[in-house]
Every structure is written in C-alpha cells, then in structure tokens.
Amino acid sequence: MRNIAIFASGSGTNAENITRYFTNSENVKVALVLSNNRNVGVHERVNKLGVPSFVFSRDEFAAGTPILEKLAEYDVCFIVLAGFMNKISDVILRAFPGKIVNIHPALLPRYGGKGMYGMHVHEAVVKAGEKESGITIHYVNERYDEGGIIFQASCPVLPSDTPEEVANKVHALEYKHYPCVIERLLLTD
Secondary structure (H helix, E strand, C coil): CEEEEEEECCCCHHHHHHHHHCCCCCCEEEEEEEECCCCCCHHHHHHCCCCCEEECCHHHHHHCHHHHHHHHHCCEEEEEECCCCCCCCHHHHHHCCCCEEEEECCCCCCCCCCCCCHHHHHHHHHHCCCCEEEEEEEECCCCCCCCCEEEEEEEECCCCCCHHHHHHHHHHHHHHHHHHHHHHHHHCC
C-alpha cells in the first residue's frame, strides 16, 4: 500500500475527489491531509471520509521538520498538492525528490508563477482572449509552477465565456484527470 498525503488550503473539492477515488484501492491510500488553514472546508470533507487532517503554521511549513515528522508517522511516500497556497520548503523538497505533484488551472508555462492561482488565472485567460485553457499536472520544485510537466488537458474558451465558466470547465478536467495521473505515477514508480 502506498500512503499519500494531500496538502490543501481551501474548500477541498480536489482533495475530496482524490480521496474518494482511492477509497477502495488496494494500492494507494490517502493517509492524511495537511493544511495551513484551520477554517476551511477541506477538513470536514476528508474527515467525513475517514481521513485525518492536521493544521500547521506557516512557520512550521517553512521549517519543514514538523511536517516531515507527521508524514513519517503516517508512512507517506508521495505528496499531492490540491489548492495548497504555501511554497514547499527546501527541507520537504529534499526529503521527497520527484515525489511531490501539483495541479495548476492553466496550460503552463502560460499563466503560472507567484500570484497566479484560482480565479486570477481564469480572469487572465479571458482577458487575454485565449481560445483554450486547461490543467497542468507537474512536479514541484523550488520555483512556483516551474517543475517538470507530467500531464496537460485542455478545454475550449469561447469568446462569450466568463472567468467563472472557464473555472467550471477547468474544474471538470481536474476532477477527471488528477486522481488517474496520481495513480499512474504511483503504480509505475
């Protein structure tokens, strides 16, 4: 059994989707969720599914050691970022080389980097008049959204689309593809 941890900062729809996907898996288990925010929906979503969640401060995430101790306690071999809003510390990156993935709501390298998350991305895509957007699943390194690309999927952006409509299309791609890509990475490792 491969134990994974999900890092999340928000409502937790992707974390819930991933957890549900692996609920009956004989190979992969979501062992825990770590967050930098106590007052977000991810905790309730995953706790209902029997997955414990823990909150750490920004300083604890930056230091890395308290996080590594919790990951070791749950025998975690892989980290999945799902709407996690903190930069991953060098300590954690070194402890999990090539074992941390993230999903970005655009087709990287466009619309990536610091400050480009959530609706900011979709607003920029619409404002630029792009004809498509999508998702990028990538490895995490020391720079925002610059790790090696693992998978991309696209969706059309119509001239009449609002940022909210683009967000809905992108979320559908996230829910469809992220768990499958995680599973493929873990089972071919």
